[in-house]
Each structure stands twice: as C-alpha cells, then as structure tokens.
Amino acid sequence: MSNVIRDAKEPMHWDEEVDVLVIGLGVAGAAAALEASSLGADTLVLERAGGGGGTSAMSGGVVYLGGGTGLQKACGFEDSAEEMFKYLMASTGLSPDEAKIRLYCEGSVDHYDWLCAQGVPFKQTYYHGTSGEPPTDDGLVWSGAENVHPFREIARPAPRGHVPQVEHQGGPLLMAKLCAAVDASPARVAANHRCTALYQNSDGEILGVAARYFEEERRIRARGGVILTTGGFVLNDEMLLNHAPLALRCGMRVAAAGDDGSGIRLGVAAGAATIHMDAISISLPITQPWALKRGILVNRQGQRFINEDTYYGRLGEAALLHQDGQAFLVVDDGTFEKPEYMEAIAGVGESPEELEQALKLPPGSLQSTLELYNRHAENGSDPLFHKSTDYLERLDRPPYGAFDCTTEKALYAVFTLGGLQTDTEGRVLDPEGDVLGGLFAAGRSTSGIAVGGYSSGLSLGDGSFFGRRAGRTAAAFRK
C-alpha cells in the first residue's frame, strides 16, 4: 500500500481533528507534544506500541548538554556555548548542520532547565569516567571524545553527558518522567495506533494521516501539522542495504521495534528529501577497566589506526568504516585486565612474533608496530595518533594477547543517523529546500546534530531539543 494518499481535498470525512498530531512517543515525540500542548494547541500523539518510550527508553539516558548548565556548574566544570559548538562542529562528522548545532549549543542551558522542569532528576554529582551508560547514579559524565586528541586541542574540554539519577541505565527513567509529563499535560496519547499514510493535497501540503487501531482505520486531521518522531531505520534490512550496508554486520542494533524507517518512508513518499542516509553511529565498547586503553588496536595488516583512548563511539566507526571491521586489541601481561564487554581472545603468544602468528598477521607487521609504539611510549609520546600519556606505556611484558574486535566476535552497537531533511524549526524540506507544508519531524527520523563521530547523548539531546521546536512551529500554524 502506498504511504501517501494524494489529491486529498477538504472537506472530507475525518474521524478526528486536532491542531498538532505527533507520530511516535519517544523522546522527540514527548518533547514535541509537551511544547505544542503548552502553547495551547490541541495535541494528539499516536504511538504504534502499547505505550510510550521507544528506543529512548532502551538507551543509557544520557542527554548531551553543555554551555554551562546548572549541573556542570554544580560539579565545578566551566563550559560555554562556544566551546561546545567548536567540539560538536569538529567531532560530529564530515558535514554537520552548523545552524542546528549553533542553536543547540546556545539553547542548551535552557534545555537542561526544561528537562528538570518536566521532572527528570539529575543528581548534582560527577562520575569520574567516560561512558554512555555510567554505572552509578551520578548526574554528569564524559560521554564523548572531548578530552582526547584531536578535540582537546580544538575546544576546551568539559563533560556534557547529563544522566538521569539512576544506576546503570537512565533511559527508562528519562522516558518514565517525560511520559508522565505528557500524561499530566493537555496532550492526549493514543497507543496501538500505527500511522499508515499521509493525506496530501494538490499543493503538496500534508493535511492529516490514516492510522490503524487494531482492525479499524481512522482518519485524523492535523490542522497545524503532523510531526514525525518515529525513530530511525536500523531494523529495516532493506533500507540498510540501500543506504548503510555496513550496519548489517553489527551484532547489536540499538532499537525498539519501531525503528523500521516507517516515518522516513512516509515522508519520502510525500516528496520529502532525505540526507546523510549513510550515516550510522557505531560503538565498539572498549570501556572498563579503563586501563585497557593502554593496549593498542591493530588492523589486519598489524597497523594501528586510531588513538585507543578515544570515545568508544568513535572506535567502532574507525574499525568498521575504515578497517573493514577487522581489529584486535593487543595487550601484554602488564596491561592485561578482564574487559567488560569483550570476551573472545583472538590469540596469545610468548613474544610479539608468536602473537603475530597466532593472529595470522603478516610476518613482521605486529613486531614492527610494537617496536615503534614502544620506542615512543618510553618517551611518553605517540606521534602517530596522540594517545594521552595516561595510557602510554611500553608493551613488552610477555605473554602477549589480543582481544578479538572483529565484527564477528565483538559487540558492535549500531543505529542510524540519517533521515528526513528538516530545517532548524523542525519543518520537513523537499529536494529544492522548500518547506513541505504541514509536515514536521524530529529525532532519528531526521538527520540531526551527529552525522558521524558519535558522542553519547546527542540523539536524546537533539531529539528533545528539535522536537520541542517542531512542536512550537506546528502549534503556531494551528487554525
């Protein structure tokens, strides 16, 4: 069935009419609904699952915020919108959306306050470590590559991961609070409603949607606009094959059942443009114990390819996009520790040569790499990749071993970053850059802040931030 019902004309029979219709109740949908309803718009959220939460509720709950939030100040960290802007422009991929990033950085302190006002609790304490899913209930965490090369030289580092106050996984709490806020707002939520098509008139404007509620099909008019907040497409194999085939090799797709690209496909059928559809976030968790960063990551040629101390949201990208998912983490007896997320041992050896053979690396390659690495490490330098001196030491104590970081054996966690093209107000654009009237989008059904080089919290961050803006814009259009 087609995703778009063309030539829709008023008057027609609608089962329901609202000002703002939000499709999907993850973090972007909740933010859009809260904002639109707070402005007096009659707001309805359709959620295809039995209840709200989506992928946001399965996440670590980190929200990437900065510029001097209350939490950053409470923890004694200085930050500014400008430093945050410099970091994001440098770190989030090849062609980040400058206008969105600028707004996001300038509005970040306010957005933190807004999240607090919705009831999301942030403990005013700092977790000493880097993680997208910190194990404590501390509120502030490093969730990116701010304090490693090359970003520490580009922008003054500050931790910007803001985590709801709960141990381990903040996503469920974040969404519980936001869904409770939606429930307490004038906005209404209709669960088990799947949007199946957009109604589009001959001017290209979106008038409303067709939605399925069990066996029933309902037509819902959206006077101000339809806001698509339906998530990404990491569960849609065909879309991955067509846009981001490497994602198919990752063992873990970070997704709720709704991440099948339905909202993106709805928009495309109506003539919307998509951008950065190849962009994916790929994590290779070399995390705790942190000392593992003293090891070296090598490819199939026995060569290093990145500073091992960078954020694990960047390690996966380096390994999968540029090394064909072929990587080993080499340690010696002095650096060996039992890692949290890696199990497979790729090989061991009493000497670099033996390990090289065990890993089936080209003769001499790993030996050569280790020799050069050790020579510089001894002097506290890493001129190839600029790993921090905190993690630089000679690897020369046998036995040697390697953890298997190939896609077949390690945990590569992936989700999609590309989607509908939107402007800073959440309006969906057509291929000429013109607004497709009546259609809005936010969250991972759009391309947002990150188009590569992922820092944790950017999706919950831009989803909620631009979700609010979309809600505001749509509410302003209500008739």
Place this chain on the structure above:
Amino acid sequence: MSNVIRDAKEPMHWDEEVDVLVIGLGVAGAAAALEASSLGADTLVLERAGGGGGTSAMSGGVVYLGGGTGLQKACGFEDSAEEMFKYLMASTGLSPDEAKIRLYCEGSVDHYDWLCAQGVPFKQTYYHGTSGEPPTDDGLVWSGAENVHPFREIARPAPRGHVPQVEHQGGPLLMAKLCAAVDASPARVAANHRCTALYQNSDGEILGVAARYFEEERRIRARGGVILTTGGFVLNDEMLLNHAPLALRCGMRVAAAGDDGSGIRLGVAAGAATIHMDAISISLPITQPWALKRGILVNRQGQRFINEDTYYGRLGEAALLHQDGQAFLVVDDGTFEKPEYMEAIAGVGESPEELEQALKLPPGSLQSTLELYNRHAENGSDPLFHKSTDYLERLDRPPYGAFDCTTEKALYAVFTLGGLQTDTEGRVLDPEGDVLGGLFAAGRSTSGIAVGGYSSGLSLGDGSFFGRRAGRTAAAFRK
C-alpha cells in the same frame, strides 16, 4: 518552484503528446530513445543543452563489457558471464545490485553487438595497459582491477574495457555515433528544452512534464512514460554536502553542465526513493609510467594502506574515504620516473629518515614501513597488501622522494554513483519498493552497477544497457 505538479488530471491541455519521453541525451538517453523508437513508440528526447552528448561525450568512452564479446575473442581473451559476474559482485562496492549485475553480465555480449550495430567502431586490437582513457586507438583495454589482488584470486581476469576507435578520448566519438543513430531513427530530439516539473495524478502516476524552451513553457504528455536520463549530481554543492561531502574536496568533477541532480530531484519530489546517495567514484591517477607502481603509497602515519598496483579508480577511494585524502607516493632513485598526472613533489631526502622529516611524518614511521616493505620485497612478497611481483622491488637507492597525493595537490577525479532507485526494467520505485507508475530512469540519475570500487566503463555500460531496458519497458506501456 516545486518539481512536481500534483493532482494532474486528464483531460488537460498538452502542447504535445508522445509515447515515450526521454529527458537528457547522454548515453543512457540515446540508448533509451533508440530502443523505444525501434519498437514503434513515438519517442521524443528533451535535452537542456544545445545538443546531445552530456557527460558521456566528455568521458574516455570506455564501455565495460565482457563475457566473451566479439572484441575479446578477436584479441584472444577468454571470458564468461560468470567470471564477469564474480568480478563485479566482488569489486563494485558493499551492496551491489545482484539482479542488475546478473542481467548485465548475461546480456553483455549482445549489448556489444548492439553498440556495433549503432555504428560505434571498435578496432579489434588490444592495448597492453590499464586505463580508462588509453592513448592509442586500440579497442580492448584493462579498465579495472581484474588482474590484481584480491580480484585475480576471485575471478579469472579478462580485459573488459571496450573503447571506440580513436586515440586518447573515446567519449566524443561514442556519442557522435549514438547521436547520429538517434537522428537516423524515428525518435525526435528537442534541444534547449529543460524539464522543470513532472505532472503527477492522484494515483501517483507520472503523466508528462513541464519543459522550458527559452521563454516558453510547454506541457508534454508521455503516454508510455517519462525516462529520466539526466546524469548525476556532482555539480550540485548542496546535494554533495548532504550526501557525499568528501566529493567537495576533489579537484576535478567529471561532469557536463547538466550534472546538477535535476532528474533525481524531479523524481524525489514525486515520491521516488533514492539509494546509495553517498557513493562516489574517485580516481587518483597513478598511471603512466606504470613503473610508478613500484613506489609505495603511505598515509599521514607513514603506513601503507593499499596495493599500489590496483586500478586508479580504487586508489582514490582508498585515499579519500579511508585516509582523509592524505597520501604520498614514495619512490627511490631506482623507481623514480616522471609521472603523467602528478606534479607536486611533497619532499625529498638522502635517507628514509630525511624524507620522513621532509614529509613531516611521525619519527621512525616511514623508516619502519620501508624496512618491512623492503624485507618482504626482497623475497618477492607483499604479505600486507599483495602487490604483484611485477612491481615489487626494494626501495633503497637514495635519494628518496615523494609525490604529493593529498587532495590539495593531486588530481582527484570524482562523480556520483547514487540516485533514483530503479528495478531491472528501468522503473523508478517508491520507498515501499512499489513502481511509481509512468516514471523510468537510467544512467547516473540512478544507482547502477557500481556503488563503489569503480572500474572504468561501468557508467557508460550500465547507462546504455539499462537505458535500453527502460526504453523497452516504457514503449510497452504506450497506449
């Protein structure tokens, strides 16, 4: 102005009615028009330039064909559709379209005969060398990576570049012959006609187009279908930024003026799906003298990253996509020759250490790389990247030098490979994979055979091959 005029209804006033309307007269458009008109369809081609040719006429003219063509046989090369299929499936990117490749290989011998029948001359001689633009008027040439690692181990190598009989650049001759064939056919060509919008009815079907002829706007009905053969989008900076930003760093965009993505945008506005929009062909011409392949390519870390003897359509991809466009071709006095397309010397030195310093590479890095390379080259092996023994020799005769292969200093030639999603019959698909009625496409306005790992001749090849199929399908729909 919008690219689509929705809710178009019959009867309406059309300035002209035809069976098949082709937009753009490059190789794909010529093939579509020839095929459609040969089947009795009243066929009109709109070309926005003053005459036909497009990017095809600016190309080397190589058509990638095989499976045992008359030319291959005349030159004494054995080939089969199966070996060609294996090579293309392995070499053309991460998720090639198997169905298209299968058809293309099986139909390749016939397609060669068809090109001959249109008057394209192929001298029945073999050029000993690898090139997308051979300097002689020989007909057959290696135009890919068939005979280097890893492809020589995957499929039995055969040269498949079929070049029109003219020295240096075959594209103008190829298009002169095909345009002459169109002129001699019942198909008509209207130059200086720019298609500005598609007329779409409420079922989503494309009825015809609006076209601008100087100051006049004309409406043209296409009873069987509109075939978009408008080329890629490498001249559209905004589309590159949104889909393939690395292309913006390449010094040479292989394009006629029409490659601004207009046909892709027309299709998207009407609800068509696009795929592989990030895919680009990037050449870094390390060509004649071939002996330069005896040098080694190193990145900013002084590491090798590819077998230097592979096809230059692959070298650019390796250097730009995976090494950030940072590469040097290192030679010694024994391997130095004056290259054809490289001018900038990045550095010289009396020793590897001096060259390393001149190139500002990390201390010891190039020395370490050369030491390992030389040790293996002495034994006639390259266990890291498997360069052919033809080009393996120690680099140890001072002085040493490096050609600058960074994007800033070397010739990176780029064009786009992504576009509208079509099936094997040339029909344009919507995001659900359903046919968008009345709309067809071929050539670089679509995603074709190659979605990476370019071999020369694939675009002229799939453009003409699937252009013919689109012409046939559209002709069959005429009412």
